[in-house]
Amino acid sequence: MSLSAVSLLLWLAQGAVPCDANTRVVLVPFERVALPSAEARALEDATRRAVAALPDACLESRDDTVARLRASGASLSACGNAECRSAQVGALGARRMVRGVALGVGGRRSVALTVTDARGPETRAHFEAPATTPGETEARAKQALQEVWSPLGTARAAPRGSRLLPKVLLGTGGVALAVGVGFGLAARSTESKVSKSGGECATAGEDFTNCFASRLDHGRRQARTSNVLLGLGALLGVSGALSFVWELP
């Protein structure tokens, strides 16, 4: 199955699922300079397929976007700061907005893309779109989108709270505590054996002293390991709790 077919299936599959404000991506119909409208539309469609193929994007259909823009009657053109851009994207009920200008200058076709995040950051990319190879435009659109999509994804992942750090700290702390308790129980068992039956060294004869001392050392090591692990587990647990509170929205 070709890459385009896979993209199309993804597009169709995603089109069937309603988007919410956390995943909706709006691709505004392209503007164009020095390019016939049919060619500009072909570039827009290729870019649309590339956006739809992004893993975290739920692309709104073109018809819905056009209807939404017509209904809002708002201008998308006058923003000069992050607050304004954020309001624009928010008014469209989207997480991100993709705009483009299809260009036909210098005998070449290309697209200038602008991706605006709901938080206000804006990134830009430009890609050439040769008309010679089918699918090439979509591949180049994907490549260009990857350049501008990832930074936005990283930027918003941290504040939104994947909370990886507290999870790791709490998980590691829990494991340390559990292992520390295990060592503590083992140390208590060793202590009991040594106290009651000489640590099963009665049959050792003249080696009793050495056997007893060895069992005693073994029990002490278990107790020390348990204490260290319990302390480490407590420390990691506190750190995890603090980082959890720190990352609350």
Next chain:
Amino acid sequence: MRSPSHRTLALGVLLLVGTAASAAPEQVHYALIVASNTGTEPSQAPLRYADDDGARYYELFAPRSREVVLLSVLDADTQVLHPGLAAKTRPPTHAALWDALARLNARMAGDRARGAVPVLSFVFVGHGKRGAAGEGTVSLLDGPLTRTELFSRVLAPSKASFLQLIVDACDSYFFVHSRGSLPVGPAYAEAVKGLLGGRELERFPQVGVVLSTSSEQESHEWSAIRSGVFSHMVRSALSGAGDVNGDGRVDYAELRGFVAAASHGMDDVRGQPRVFIQPPALDRAFALTDLGEAASLGYLLVPTGLEGRLWVEDARGIRVVELHKERERPLVLSLPVGRGYYLRATGREAAFAITRASEVVDAGGLRWRETSVAARGAVEDALRDKLFAVPFGPRFYRGYMASLGLTPAPGDADEADVARAP
């Protein structure tokens, strides 16, 4: 959502369109630029920037032309600003002009023989004069070039399928007919039409005309841009600023609207350029420039939302393009390759560079910083404040065309319009 069958159909239509486009005859561009600071009359004080204008027309046309000829004697400052160009020039004499025309005509005849469409841009910048008998002349180094010679030795024998005549000179309309004592106000256009239409020009339907006539040298040239004002407007428009409908082409009507908007606020400035622009009768939609054609140029995309009076200066400090942009449309400016540039607006600037042909720089992504612009003198202030004072875009263009009783160039609206400001 469109079905795949519709996509296939659309692709088929595109292929058909592409085939039809490729079947259209190729346009081959040539330019002959004559620029002379000196006049033939003792009363004509030397111009300061006619040679600069010639050099800049050369830079405008060279990346998109098969051959460009510059007949000019560049002064010392101009040679410093345009290193290497002086070696490519010839003096603006009659002999050099006839030689250049003969060579270009031979090449254009060859183009026509193989089915191509040769287009010649003939540019004159310098002094003009209306003779005692009413015949206009422009000044070459060795004497005047008369209107009779223009028609008999330039236009008549030309092998160009289309010839674009751009004249920025005193009394220029009397050359085609002439910069000087002209009728003013509404009577001006009628006088020009009468003079041009009633005489030889209508015998050359392949010739489009772009003329400027100002009566005052002081306003004709502006030291801040080291250029004639009208030529600065023409070059700005042809660089893409005049493309009002986004088709990448600047036709005569768009140029006329651009110049009208750019000079709209100059009523109180002495010597406002009087302009006459007429497309070739053979094809009134013929474009003076087409950004879609392959050329050794880079491009600055000025996106929707970026508005106001903007100008592009290159690293030499030369103002290459100037415009006053409406915010509701994107436009593209073509710029020579291999230079650093500044996109400037009042009080701020953003640096960028065009390093290779076909490179597109998105002005929306440039970093702006505050700056200050020095002003010098009353005329400087007037030109700085009045030139390009009115935004040029679809709104101005439609209104301007309506005021002239003309039909605007078509621009097919599409759904992208819904994303623009009302």
